[in-house]
Amino acid sequence: MGGATVRTQEEDFSIEEEVDALRAVSRRIGGIVTFLGCARDFSEGRDVSAIAFEQYASMAETAMEGLRAEALETFDIIEVRIIHRITTVNAGEQIVLIVVGAEHRASAFDACRWIIDTLKQRVPIWKRETTPDGKIWESQHP
Amino acid sequence: MGGATVRTQEEDFSIEEEVDALRAVSRRIGGIVTFLGCARDFSEGRDVSAIAFEQYASMAETAMEGLRAEALETFDIIEVRIIHRITTVNAGEQIVLIVVGAEHRASAFDACRWIIDTLKQRVPIWKRETTPDGKIWESQHP
Amino acid sequence: MPDLTANSAPTGEITVLFFGSLALKRGQRKLTVAAEAELTLRQLVSQLGGAQWHSFLLAVNQEQTNDLDRLLHANDEVAMMPPFSGG
């Protein structure tokens, strides 16, 4: 159930399975904060019908493991799971999931937010959006 | 699937069903932040085996609807769901779920955190923890 | 319950609800009192022994209030509540 705590994969994931896997780690978890990123159908004024993701796999894995380790060291939290899909997703589909469990909610919120913000800076993943004008590589992501 | 956007109930809820119900509202949702509160088996130095929740039902419903409306007005978000169980939960069981969907993640994080913080101040729900010393009403919750 | 207007007190009743630890302390969850003319929230709380309670919150007709000078009327629902501990 749920696979490795940190991973990239083609197939979709289940938020319920990932939260259950996290909760199985400790009964001292009182607050769980998740961030789920989905493909919107509208981006920067253009219609978007699909987003293709590419990764530098060996470096992405190391960077994501590093994110998890740094979060566990920095924040007062108990467990972290990070899943990013590497495939072509259609509008409305799931892309990325961060799950953070802590005794208290404040640390879980802080850590979850830090992880998704930092993932965007450190993990070598790129997206190309399909639009009516053809496929365009997104050059940067806020 | 999922029931009303804001509700109290005895039965357990499914985070996946609630997130799916929220996503069905709009394809412009790009970021979803959830807070899930669970019963810990340890609280303030005492062992806790169960928590019984009581509510002032008519006021709780009004207060929760008010929270949702104020969040939708205050933050740049698209949809909110709030579910609180009113029953006796055992250690490890789910108690409360907040789901917030927005175009961008920052607003979803801000709103989700504000809702759970404010719910604790405004919604007339009380818990009584079962411990080895007998049942004790929790007088305040941080 | 008769359909009374606010000014027709004291012929009606006010419902008082107790929750959580306050219900345990009083040994009851609900009572009714006569809606006497010029009855304030402060007087009602005092009559019910509020001075002994450690800390509590008040609501009138499902809305939280700190206004102890508020006049109560027939058919009002007053709630006496310990600090909330949901979530």
Next chain:
Amino acid sequence: MPDLTANSAPTGEITVLFFGSLALKRGQRKLTVAAEAELTLRQLVSQLGGAQWHSFLLAVNQEQTNDLDRLLHANDEVAMMPPFSGG
């Protein structure tokens, strides 16, 4: 690939990977170059036309680096990457 020590260059090779829009611009995702003695990351990027790229990130052996004076050795894996856009 022979098992070379760092000082045995230029007999080995350095692998260069291109990702995202940089792979599209170059029309290739991977190439190898001879591990010449005293070759720096700056020289490698320059040889590959880095001056024309709008903005890019570099990694050596799966670790991001900004040190353009870093010496490259046989068996190093250099990645030339556009800004990340995951999440």
